[in-house]
Every structure is written in structure tokens, then in C-alpha cells.
Amino acid sequence: MMADRSNTEDFGANSWLVEEMYERYCDEPESLSPAWRDFFSDYKPVGSPKTDPTGELVRPVTENFEIESQVGVKSAEKTVENVSQVKQAVTASGPAVAQTPDTKSPAIQTPLESVAPEPLRGVSAVIAANMQASLExxxxxxxxxxxxxxxxxxxxxxxxYRGRSGESKISxxxxxxxAIVRAIxxxxxxxxxxxxxxxxxxPQIQKFNHVNMGLAVDVDKGNGQRSLVVPVLRNADxxxxxxxxxxxxDIIRKVRANKLGLEDFKGANISLTNPGTxxxxxxxxxxxxxxxxxxxxxxxxxxAEFQASDERTLGRLGVSKVVTITSTYDHRIIQGAESGRFLKYVHELLIGEHNFYADVFSSLGVPYQAVQWREDSNSLDSEDALLEKQMxxxxxxxxxxxxxxxIADLDPLHWRAPEMPRELDxxxxGLTLWDLDREFLTGGVGGVNRSTLGELLGVLRDAYCRTIGVEYMHIHSTEEQRWIQERFEGHGVGEYIVDQRRVxxxxxxxxxxxxxxxxxxxxTKRFGLEGAESLIPMLDVILSSSADNNMHSAVIGAMxxxxxxxxxxxxNKDLEEIFEEFEDHIDPSSVQGSGDVKYHLGSVGVFASPKGGSLPIELSANPSHLETVGPIVLGMVRSAQDRIDPPLSYNVLPLLLHGDxxxxxxxxxxxxxxxxxxSGYRVGGTVHxxxxxxxxxxxxxxxxxxxKYPSDVxxxxxxxxxxxxxxxxxxxxRVANLAFEYRQxxxxxxxIDMICYRRHGHNEGDDPSYTQPLMYKAIAERRSVRKLYVETLVKRGDITxxxxxxxxxxxxxxxxxxLDAARAAKPAPIKVPPPPNPIGVVPHVETGVERSILDEIFNxxxxxxxxxxxxxxxxxxxAxxxxxxxxxxxxDWATAEALAxxxxxxxxxxxxxxxxxxRRGTFSQRHSTLxxxxxxxxxxxxxxxPNGKARFWVYDSLLSEYAALGFEYGYAHSNxxxxxxxxxxxxDFVNGAQIVIDQYIVAAEDKWGQQNGLVLLLPHGY
Incomplete structure (x- = not known):
């Protein structure tokens, strides 16, 4: 490759850089990349003699330049090729630029004291030559x-939005x-x-299929020296x-790291320079x-005429900042009308036409609608109009x-386009972007009584429209509404200090x-948590707060x-025990198909908080019947609370996990x-x-x-x-902590409605792409919660x-x-035990009560x-x-009940x-409560x-059998x-509770080893 001047024309404004790199090549060739070394291997620097194909030296061109009008200019091939030519060109073209009389200046007669002029060499000479050549x-x-x-x-x-995710800002x-690329x-x-x-x-026109944009970047070279490089962003369109x-x-990073390669400078067909910075x-x-x-x-x-005005006045007047954009074009191939249409289109894009900002938001994954351009409707001289806006x-x-x-950013998949409901616009x-800088009364939102609309919307959007959305205005209690408002609008949620390392x-x-x-x-079927891993830190926060607040215990029901x-x-179930279940180690107490699958089993443990608190916890066993465990857990909690002093302390926490x-x-x-x-079922609030x-x-x-939401019930x-x-x-x-505080x-x-996704199918052997192909394409491209959080923490500098x-x-x-321990512990051979002996006649149990005690009770x-x-x-x-x-x-029956x-x-x-x-009895027979x-x-x-040593609780239940019987089963289980x-x-009303009977009362002992003393009273001998 012959790297002479013809090879460097592709570099355009970067030609000076070629000379500078050549100097480095001469001094330290190994400091350059292989591409640069190959380029300079036969390079002829600017100003050196050229040879024709016969080997004869060719003298540099010395033809004078003519400065003409914008048509009829000589060919661009006559470029300046060395410093002497620059001098000749300037001298020769002087009269053409300005016809001035030949008079003697006083400055010439009395020369000013100055430093001797220095010739331009190297990079400086190339820059001067390029500028002179641009005159053509x-x-x-x-x-x-x-x-x-x-x-x-x-x-x-x-x-x-990007700042909250730890992403860099856009300029x-x-x-x-x-917008310039889009307009072209x-x-x-x-x-x-x-x-x-x-x-x-x-002359000819060279057409390009794509926009290759040169970006003019100012580089500080140290020692007060600066230079301009113009790397190329290829195929920008x-x-x-x-x-x-x-x-x-990527280009800017290369500039800053001095890592620009040979190809980064070639082929620009447009350039962008921003001296506005x-x-x-x-x-x-x-x-x-x-x-x-x-x-x-x-x-x-x-x-300029508004730059001395204060911001409030400008806001009231609706005065916008402006930016001036110029298009300097080659008039030989581009005419003024085309350049004007180009700038007009840029203008339209920057005021939001042609879906410009909508496309920008979509490509960045910003889950909001872009602000729209609208005309101002301000009336400075109308009090009624101002009052109307305030309302x-x-x-x-x-x-x-x-x-x-x-409009909150709730869906991590972002696979549906965001919408702006009219009521939130x-x-x-009647409010537009021009009102954003105008002040209004706020009623105390954000802790202030007056703020600009922009500041007010910032508080409201931060409170209700980020990655947390809250529904609470359906609550009748003003006290509860204000409690929530204070924690959202007053940044109470944000004030909760998250232990990032713990999370x-x-x-x-x-x-x-x-x-x-x-x-x-x-x-293997395990119903994994992939896509919803944030559940674990949420539970950790709730149970840690419970432990640190000296709660008695917690009962969990889980899907x-x-x-x-x-x-x-x-x-904290023993991991070896979990792996043994995967290794099919049979529980010796489970015989001929009894027992249950691993994801139905319950557990009891003690939770330890990071601050040293401890909390007894129980995870209730449950069958495949979804949500059955809910009232079971509530009954277990109420049973524990009824045995704790003082009454109604609600010191046992029910925590229920649901599928949507x-x-x-x-x-x-x-x-x-x-x-x-x-009253018969109250547990002091459940965290769902x-x-x-x-x-x-x-x-x-x-x-x-x-x-819209599964939580509406x-x-x-x-x-x-x-x-x-x-x-x-x-x-x-944060919301987990807030939910616990609200319950307390x-x-x-x-x-809490945690919106997430399921990375695999319903179970690990299922393929969900049959029915949700688009959703699972989005999931396949989604990084895990942990990876995203690590990335955020590293970007923020919180961890390495x-x-x-x-x-x-x-x-x-x-x-x-x-796992190694579980596999090393080989289970002993299981022998089927002999069937248990028939119970036969139940031994007589003395149930009689002294007549004197019965008389006392009856009276x-x-x-x-x-x-x-x-x-x-x-x-x-x-009587x-x-x-x-x-x-x-x-x-009668009712009296016998009361005596018992x-x-x-x-x-x-x-x-x-x-x-x-x-309490009364369906047939008006019991009257246990008068x-x-x-x-x-x-x-x-x-x-x-007078001699009672225990409590008698009797309640009228709600008109329910399914949940009501489940609650009583849970109550009896815990007491x-x-x-x-x-x-x-x-x-026959018991039919509505058949699932509880089949899955708990009948089967719990075989499946989970649970015995239960619940008594069913079924009238009419059912």
C-alpha cells in the first residue's frame, strides 16, 4: 500500500493527526498499533518529494489559488501540499480577496516590537494547509x-430514569x-x-448509502495545547x-484513552461540531x-434580550431557551432550499414531531411517555384563568x-409500550410544558406550600410513578391516607436506609x-424462583423487623x-435434608406412597436478624390446592395470639405468599x-x-x-x-418495611404486588414458548435480578x-x-414395617362430672x-x-352442650x-351468648x-364454609x-369445605405427620 497524499484524503480534518502519528512512528514505532505501523511502512510525509511511475521526482504544485464567488471554483484536487505552498497561495490570492490601494501604513513605517516569526511545521503546517484547501x-x-x-x-x-438505574446521563x-442523522x-x-x-x-457527485458522521472532539494535549480530532460514527442512520x-x-472513550485506530478517522461524509459547549x-x-x-x-x-431577566419572570412569560443550528454545505451539490428543509426537519424533531422523543424513550427502555410540545395558554392579565389553573x-x-x-415503572420486562392515561396528562x-417553571400552591406536597409545576410533578412522579406504585385512596380512613402520603410524598420510603450488602x-x-x-x-421439578429472587430480601426485611421489634413469632403460608x-x-432448613429429598432418600416413616412432595412440606425454625434479634417461625405445609393454606395460617396465628398476654396484642405475624x-x-x-x-377471626393484619x-x-x-391487577380483591x-x-x-x-410498619x-x-417474571415454565420441564413466545423472548434477553443489582451497585461505586x-x-x-455430604450419606435399606395392630375396642375413658359441678354450671x-x-x-x-x-x-341437647x-x-x-x-343456634336452641x-x-x-380456669370462645362466623373450616383447622393445629x-x-353445608376435609383433616397425618383434634358438628346426622 502506497500511503501518499492520495491515501490521506479520506482523513479530512484528521490529516494533521496522521502527521503527528507519523512522528511517533519515526521515534517509537512499537507504541503504535499494527494497523498504524502498516500504514506508515511506505508513507511519504507532507512536503516530501513525490515520484511519478517512472521514478522521477515530481515538484509540488505551486499554481496560485483564486478566491471566487460560490460558483465556478476550481477543482478540489488542487489542495495545498506543503507549507511553502500555503505561503504562495496566500500571497497570490491576496488581491483577489480584497482590492485595497497600495498605501503605506504607519505601522509599517514604525515597526512594532515583536518576536521573530516562526515557520509552521508538522501538525501546524498540515492544519494550515487544510484550512487553506477548504477555501476551494x-x-x-x-x-x-x-x-x-x-x-x-x-x-x-x-x-x-437513567440516574436511578446508575446509568450515565445523555447530553x-x-x-x-x-436528530441530525434522522433528518438526513x-x-x-x-x-x-x-x-x-x-x-x-x-466534476461529479459521490453518493453514499449511509450517514458517516464525523464528531469534532476537542482534546487537551497538556501544556496548554489543544487539538481537534474528528472520529467517524459509521452508518449512523x-x-x-x-x-x-x-x-x-464508544468513540469518546477511545478519544479519552488515546485508543483511536486508523479506521476511526476515515470516511466522514458529514460532520458535527458543537462549540456551544x-x-x-x-x-x-x-x-x-x-x-x-x-x-x-x-x-x-x-x-440575548432576556438574559438579564430573572427565572420566575421568564417562566411566567413562557420564554424558552434556544439553540442555533447552522448547516454549512457544499454549494456545488447542495442547494439552499435543501439545506433549509434539512434544518426545518431537525427543528420539527427537536420539538417532538415525527415521534422523535417517543422513539428515543422506547429505544432507551424509558417506561414513560415523552413530554409533548403544546402551545402556551397562559393569561397574565386574567385572575379567573390563574384561579382555574390553580384548581x-x-x-x-x-x-x-x-x-x-x-404510569409507574412496574414491569421489569418492558415488553408493552407505556401509555399515558388522559387523567394523568x-x-x-390545560397545563403545558410552559407551566413547568410557574409557581402554584401545592397544599403541602413535598413539605412546601408553593413550588413550580415542574418541581411538584417531580415530587408526585417520584412518589407514585417510579418503581413503586401505590393504591390507597380507596381507604376510608383519612388518618391512614395521610400516613401513607407522608411516607411517599415526604420521601419517607426513600428515607429508609437499605442495607445494600444484606440485600x-x-x-x-x-x-x-x-x-x-x-x-x-x-x-427436576422444583418450581424455581428465577425472575422473582427479590422475594427473599423482602421476607428477610419483614422478619428482621419483626425480630427486632420483639414479636412473639411469625407463621408463613407459601405457594x-x-x-x-x-x-x-x-x-434455614438443613441443606443436606433438602438435597436428600432430591436424591430420593426415602423417609423411613413414609410407607407405600405416604408422605408428600418436597415443595408441599412445612418447616419450623428460628430466624436471626442482622441486629441479633431472633424470631420463631413456622412455614405451614399445604397441598396443591392453591390458596387453601391462607385461612389455615390465620387460624394458627389466632390460636397463638389467644394464648399470649395481653389479649389483642397481635404479637404473632401472619405472612402469606401468593401467586398472581x-x-x-x-x-x-x-x-x-x-x-x-x-371478632372471631381478627389477627391484627396480615402481610400479603x-x-x-x-x-x-x-x-x-x-x-x-x-x-388490571391481581390484587384488586x-x-x-x-x-x-x-x-x-x-x-x-x-x-x-422499602415497601416490605413500609408494609410491616403499616400492619404494626x-x-x-x-x-405487596411484586411484579416480576417466571424464567422457566410452570415447572422446569415445561416449555412456555408454545403459548407466550413474545414474553419469553423478552425473558430470555433479561439479565437476572442479582446481575442487574450488582451492575447498579458497581456503577454507583457502592461495591466492587x-x-x-x-x-x-x-x-x-x-x-x-x-450436596457432597448428602450424597456421601447413603441411606440405609428401607424395610416395609408390619401393619399396625387393629385398635379394636377403645379403652374406657372416664368422662363423667360431679353432679355438684353440673349444678353449679347450670345455675x-x-x-x-x-x-x-x-x-x-x-x-x-x-324456666x-x-x-x-x-x-x-x-x-336437652343445648343444655348438655353448655354443661360440657x-x-x-x-x-x-x-x-x-x-x-x-x-351463638344463638340455627334453631334458636343454644343461646350461649345472651x-x-x-x-x-x-x-x-x-x-x-366463678371457678373457670380457661376461656370459652363462641362466635358467629361469616357466611363461609371453605375458609371458615380452614381457619378452625389451623387454630386446632396450633393448640x-x-x-x-x-x-x-x-x-350438607359442609360440602363447601370439602377440600379442607380431604386435604387436611383426612390426609394431613399421612402426608405431613400432623394430627388434629378439630371437631365437626354436622346437624341432621349428615
Whole structure:
């Protein structure tokens, strides 16, 4: 390759750099890349003699240049080739530039004192030559001033989103440069062509298929010296904005690291220069040979006549900053109209036309709609108009509180285009981007009484529209509403200090556990947590807060998804035991098919918080029937709370984990909510976490429910609902902490809807792409929660990558050690034990009670308090009951019940009776609770027995069998010493609770080794 002057023409404005690199090549060839060394191997530097094909020396061209009008200029092939030629050209062209009389100047007669002139050499000579050569290009310049308001606003939205993710900010130049490329590609393709001449010197146009944009970059060389390099961003018109941004930043990184290669300087057909970064308002740069247009971008500032005005005045007037963009083009091939149309299109793009900002937002994955350009509607002289806007501000604040969640960034997959509901669009209320700098009353939002609309929207969007969305305005209590507002609008959620290392540690554990099982037990069904790993740090925060607040205990009910992960990383179940279940080590107590699958099993453990607190925890066993475990857990919690002093301390935490499809689709969820604040079932609030992976087996949400969210059923009990993006673990732990605080403060249910995804099928052997191909393409491209969080922490400088990977490696080592131990422990051969002996006749159990005790109980049943007025009909009914007992030595069923319950209470055995209309009795027979005829005060005679040593609880249940029986099963499970009874109002009503009977009462002992003393009262001999 002969690297003479003809080879360097492709470098354009970078020709000086070739000379500088050549000097380095001569001094230190090894300091250059192989490509540069190959280029310089036969290079002839500028100013050295050239040879023709015969080997004869060729003298440099010395023909004088002519400075003409913008047409008729001599061919661009006559470029200046050495410093002497520059001098000749300047001298020769002097008269043509300016015809001045030959007069003697006083300065010449009296020379000024100066330093002797120095000749330009090397790089400086090349730059001078290039500038002189550019005079041959007949140029014209188009100028357009563009309002920069929308550019500023949308850039702020983008950078706010990227900043929260630890991403770098985008610059104005990124957006303007991309708009220039779009304008050429869409509207002015002729701007990317260049003038050239053929071998005979005849002019021609060289057309390019793509835009190769030269980026003028100022480089500080040290010692007060600066230089300009113009690396080339190739095929820019084929890129979306994200691709353009990556290519742009890659070039800048190379410049800063001095890593630009030979190819980075070749082939520019347009150039972009931005002297506005140093305050230049307008620039008409030189167009170099070999390019069709150079675009200059000026500073972004207010027009000169407004630059002394204060910001508030400018905001009221609706004055925008402007940016001046110039197009200096080769007039031989580009005409003024085409350049004007090009700048007009750039203008249109920068004010949001042609979906410019929408495309930018989409390519960057910004899950919001871009701000739109609209005309100002301000009326400075109309008080009514100002009042109208102020009223609309109040409406805008409320609608963000009510519906802000609709535009929150909740879906980690971002596979649906974001929408802007009309009620959340400020334009609906007559507010435009011009109002963003105007002040309004806020009603105290953000802790201030007045702020600009831009600041107010910033607070509201940060509160309700980021990776947390909250629904709470359906709550009737003003106190609860304000409590939530203070924590969101007052940045209370943000003030919670996240223990980042703890979150990362828990994510490491969650991901490593699933990856380990996926590697060691390929295809084995385990219902992995991949895609929803943030659940583990959420549970960790809730249980840590419970432990640190001296809670008595916690009971957890969980779905299949991630259950093994919860057992390992929350319940601290022995890892060897978990792996033994995968190794098919048979439990000796499980005979001929008894027992249950590993993801149905329960566990008991002690949770330790990072601060040293401890909390007894129990994970309830449950069958495949979805959501059945909910009321079971509530019953277990109520049973524990009834045994803790003081009463109603609600010191046991119920924590329920749900799948999204089951939460919306299973009626038992609504039944459990309905009982949550009734006296017989109240547990002081349950924390619900929906692991919302946006699919139910193969069923998409639009077929699985009739509401936007699976959590809508929780609104029936005015529970606040916190939606959170599962790929933002810090947001997840913030809402987890807030949910716990809400439960402790108001003793009500609270719901967290963690929106995530399911990386595999319903189980590990299922292929979900049959029914959700687009969703699973998006999932396949999604990095794991842990990786994304590590990336964020490293970008923010919170940890190093080595620290993150070391933590993961440590946990993987722990898993491997447990697996090795499990595989080393070979199970002993299992022998089927002989069948148990028949029970035969049950041994006689003495159940009789002394007559004196029965008399005491019977007499107390009618020993009303002095100020109690009994219903007149009951007076007669109780008189007949006394006659039967005293004279006939006989009792009816209801009296026998009361005597039995009373004797147990005297003996110290708690008694709980629950059923529909159980207190009076369906047939008006029981009357275990009497109601004052005048004031409806209630009196339970058995609870006032003088010698009573235990409590008698009797309640009317809600009109439910399924959840109601499940609750009583859970209650009896946790208190084996109590007599727990559930009464069906009519015998066949038990049919509604058949799942609890089949899966728990009948099968729990075989499946989970659980015994239960629950008594079913089924009238009519059913």
C-alpha cells in the first residue's frame, strides 16, 4: 500500500493527526498499533518529494489559488501540499480577496516590537494547509434557531430514569446529533453526498448509502495545547437512539484513552461540531474537502434580550431557551432550499414531531411517555384563568395519588409500550410544558406550600410513578391516607436506609440456590424462583423487623413457586435434608406412597436478624390446592395470639405468599379477606406478598382475571396495595418495611404486588414458548435480578465487582459442601414395617362430672347480672329448661352442650365454637351468648363461671364454609390442648369445605405427620 497524499484524503480534518502519528512512528514505532505501523511502512510525509511511475521526482504544485464567488471554483484536487505552498497561495490570492490601494501604513513605517516569526511545521503546517484547501470549497450556510424547552424537559426525564438505574446521563449533543442523522435519513438524503472529480478532472457527485458522521472532539494535549480530532460514527442512520448513544460513547472513550485506530478517522461524509459547549452562540465552521455538510450547534441559552431577566419572570412569560443550528454545505451539490428543509426537519424533531422523543424513550427502555410540545395558554392579565389553573393543580395532585400507579415503572420486562392515561396528562387540565417553571400552591406536597409545576410533578412522579406504585385512596380512613402520603410524598420510603450488602447477600443466596439445583438436578421439578429472587430480601426485611421489634413469632403460608428457596434461605432448613429429598432418600416413616412432595412440606425454625434479634417461625405445609393454606395460617396465628398476654396484642405475624393467578382466581382469598377484621377471626393484619410473574401456568392475565391487577380483591377490606418492580430489590425491601410498619400501626391487612417474571415454565420441564413466545423472548434477553443489582451497585461505586462475585462464590461453596455430604450419606435399606395392630375396642375413658359441678354450671347459666334484661321469650324458655333439669332429671341437647363446655372450662381446657349463627343456634336452641333486650349488651355465662380456669370462645362466623373450616383447622393445629369445634349450619353445608376435609383433616397425618383434634358438628346426622 502506497500511503501518499492520495491515501490521506479520506482523513479530512484528521490529516494533521496522521502527521503527528507519523512522528511517533519515526521515534517509537512499537507504541503504535499494527494497523498504524502498516500504514506508515511506505508513507511519504507532507512536503516530501513525490515520484511519478517512472521514478522521477515530481515538484509540488505551486499554481496560485483564486478566491471566487460560490460558483465556478476550481477543482478540489488542487489542495495545498506543503507549507511553502500555503505561503504562495496566500500571497497570490491576496488581491483577489480584497482590492485595497497600495498605501503605506504607519505601522509599517514604525515597526512594532515583536518576536521573530516562526515557520509552521508538522501538525501546524498540515492544519494550515487544510484550512487553506477548504477555501476551494464554495460553501453557503443556513441558520435556524430552535426552541430548546422540550429538549431540556425530555432530557431531564430520561436522565432522571437513567440516574436511578446508575446509568450515565445523555447530553444535548446526543439528542441533537441523532436528530441530525434522522433528518438526513428521513428528509434530506442529498446532504450525505459529496463533490468529487473523475480521472479527467470533471466534476461529479459521490453518493453514499449511509450517514458517516464525523464528531469534532476537542482534546487537551497538556501544556496548554489543544487539538481537534474528528472520529467517524459509521452508518449512523441504521441505528436507533440507543445504538447511536453506544457508538457515540464508544468513540469518546477511545478519544479519552488515546485508543483511536486508523479506521476511526476515515470516511466522514458529514460532520458535527458543537462549540456551544464553550458558550459560542452560533458557528459557521469550515467545510473540509470530501464532505457535503458540516453542522454547527450553538449554546443553549435564553435569547440575548432576556438574559438579564430573572427565572420566575421568564417562566411566567413562557420564554424558552434556544439553540442555533447552522448547516454549512457544499454549494456545488447542495442547494439552499435543501439545506433549509434539512434544518426545518431537525427543528420539527427537536420539538417532538415525527415521534422523535417517543422513539428515543422506547429505544432507551424509558417506561414513560415523552413530554409533548403544546402551545402556551397562559393569561397574565386574567385572575379567573390563574384561579382555574390553580384548581386544576389540585385535581392533578389528587389524580396522581389515585392513579399514579398506572404510569409507574412496574414491569421489569418492558415488553408493552407505556401509555399515558388522559387523567394523568397535565394537558388534560390545560397545563403545558410552559407551566413547568410557574409557581402554584401545592397544599403541602413535598413539605412546601408553593413550588413550580415542574418541581411538584417531580415530587408526585417520584412518589407514585417510579418503581413503586401505590393504591390507597380507596381507604376510608383519612388518618391512614395521610400516613401513607407522608411516607411517599415526604420521601419517607426513600428515607429508609437499605442495607445494600444484606440485600445483595440475600440475592446471592436466592440465585445461587436456584442455579445450583438447576445444574445438579437438570429438569427436576422444583418450581424455581428465577425472575422473582427479590422475594427473599423482602421476607428477610419483614422478619428482621419483626425480630427486632420483639414479636412473639411469625407463621408463613407459601405457594409452590420459590418454596424450596424460602425453606433454605428463610427457614434455614438443613441443606443436606433438602438435597436428600432430591436424591430420593426415602423417609423411613413414609410407607407405600405416604408422605408428600418436597415443595408441599412445612418447616419450623428460628430466624436471626442482622441486629441479633431472633424470631420463631413456622412455614405451614399445604397441598396443591392453591390458596387453601391462607385461612389455615390465620387460624394458627389466632390460636397463638389467644394464648399470649395481653389479649389483642397481635404479637404473632401472619405472612402469606401468593401467586398472581391464584390470588385473583381463588374465591377462598376473598373469604379470607372478609374474615380479616371480624371478632372471631381478627389477627391484627396480615402481610400479603403476591409473586406476580404475569402468567398462570399458560394463561395470560387477560384471560385469568377481569381487573388490571391481581390484587384488586384486597380493596374490599380497604387494604393498601403497594405495587413494586421485582427487578428493583431496593424498592422491594422499602415497601416490605413500609408494609410491616403499616400492619404494626393500624393492625390491618396490607398487600405487596411484586411484579416480576417466571424464567422457566410452570415447572422446569415445561416449555412456555408454545403459548407466550413474545414474553419469553423478552425473558430470555433479561439479565437476572442479582446481575442487574450488582451492575447498579458497581456503577454507583457502592461495591466492587470482586466483592460481589466473592460473596456469590462463598455461598456456592456452602451449597456444594451440603450436596457432597448428602450424597456421601447413603441411606440405609428401607424395610416395609408390619401393619399396625387393629385398635379394636377403645379403652374406657372416664368422662363423667360431679353432679355438684353440673349444678353449679347450670345455675350460672341463668344467673344474669343485676342490670341485664333478658328477652321475654327466653325467660319462659329458660324456666322450662330448669323444670326439665331439676324435676325430670333430664336435659336437652343445648343444655348438655353448655354443661360440657362449662365443665371443660372449669378443668382448664379452652373451648372454641365457631359456625354460622353459632351463638344463638340455627334453631334458636343454644343461646350461649345472651343479648340485653334494652341495650344489646352481650353476656356469655360460661365465661363468668366463678371457678373457670380457661376461656370459652363462641362466635358467629361469616357466611363461609371453605375458609371458615380452614381457619378452625389451623387454630386446632396450633393448640392441641383446646377443644375446637366448627358447626355447619345445615349438614350438607359442609360440602363447601370439602377440600379442607380431604386435604387436611383426612390426609394431613399421612402426608405431613400432623394430627388434629378439630371437631365437626354436622346437624341432621349428615
Amino acid at each position: 470549497v464554495p460553501t453557503a450556510t443556513s441558520v435556524r434557531q430552535v426552541p430548546a424547552k422540550l429538549l431540556e424537559v425530555n432530557r431531564k426525564v430520561i436522565n432522571g 444535548f449533543t446526543h439528542l441533537i446529533g441523532y 435519513a428521513d428528509s434530506a438524503p442529498g446532504m450525505k453526498h459529496v463533490f468529487s472529480v473523475d480521472d479527467q478532472g470533471k 441504521t441505528l436507533d437512539f440507543f445504538g447511536f448513544l453506544l457508538s457515540y460513547e 464553550i458558550g459560542t452562540q452560533q458557528s459557521v465552521p469550515r467545510l473540509m474537502v470530501g464532505q457535503g455538510v458540516i453542522v454547527g450547534v450553538g449554546s443553549i441559552d435564553y435569547p 386544576q393543580i389540585a385535581t392533578l395532585i389528587r389524580v396522581h395519588r389515585v392513579r399514579g400507579h398506572l 397535565p394537558a388534560t387540565y 445483595l447477600e440475600r440475592l446471592n443466596a436466592a440465585e445461587a440456590f436456584e442455579r445450583f439445583l438447576a445444574t445438579k438436578y437438570v429438569g 409452590h413457586r420459590g418454596r424450596l428457596n424460602v425453606l433454605a434461605n428463610i427457614m 393467578a391464584a390470588f385473583a382466581g381463588q374465591g377462598i382469598v376473598a373469604e379470607a379477606f372478609a374474615m380479616s377484621d371480624t 406478598i403476591i409473586v406476580n410473574n404475569q402468567i398462570g401456568f399458560t394463561t395470560s392475565p387477560q384471560y385469568a382475571r377481569s381487573s 384486597a380493596k374490599t377490606v380497604q387494604a393498601p396495595i403497594f405495587h413494586v418492580n421485582g427487578d428493583d430489590p431496593e424498592a422491594c425491601v 400501626r393500624f393492625h390491618k391487612d396490607v398487600v 465487582l470482586d466483592q460481589a462475585e466473592q460473596a456469590l462464590s462463598d455461598y456456592q461453596g456452602k451449597l456444594q459442601g451440603a 350460672h347459666l341463668s344467673a344474669y347480672p343485676p342490670d341485664f334484661t333478658t328477652h321475654p321469650k327466653l325467660v319462659r324458655q329458660f 322450662l329448661r330448669a323444670q326439665l333439669y331439676n324435676l325430670q332429671q333430664d336435659v 363446655f362449662g365443665s371443660l372450662v372449669i378443668e382448664g381446657t379452652p373451648v372454641r365454637l365457631m359456625g354460622e349463627d353459632a 343479648v340485653d333486650y334494652n341495650n344489646e349488651q352481650r353476656w356469655v355465662p360460661i365465661n363468668t363461671l 392441641a390442648d383446646a377443644l375446637v369445634m366448627w358447626e355447619a349450619q345445615f349438614g
